[in-house]
Amino acid sequence: MTPAPPRSGHDTWDLIETALRQLAGRRGGWLGDPLTAITMLASLIDQAERMIPASRAGIATALGTSPEQAELQYSPRSPVRDTREPYDPD
Numbered sequence: 001m002t003p004a005p006p007r008s009g010h011d012t013w014d015l016i017e018t019a020l021r022q023l024a025g026r027r028g029g030w031l032g033d034p035l036t037a038i039t040m041l042a043s044l045i046d047q048a049e050r051m052i053p054a055s056r057a058g059i060a061t062a063l064g065t066s067p068e069q070a071e072l073q074y075s076p077r078s079p080v081r082d083t084r085e086p087y088d089p090d
Contacts, residue, residue, distance in 0.1 A: 007065060019044055049074060 020031060020040055029036040052059060052074065062071035072078045 004060070016044070017042075 020037065021028075023040045023044065024031050024036070027040070029040060031037045049056070054062065056070045056074065057067050059069040059074055063070065
């Protein structure tokens, strides 16, 4: 059985908006400031990625991509995902 592809809609919008408001309340931030909103959204994305209970191959299958592309997107060691460290392809 092929898994359903990821999708977003009103239900996911409502959940993310609620999570952002709650996080802003906990951290004392104001979501009217674009930088604050982006930082908090990035925090939620980071935490969500850490909660993915699948291997890179499983992620690739679910997203309809190759394991290599899934690795680039979701691995903490990926030079594409994390640009805080220098990347040397050799």
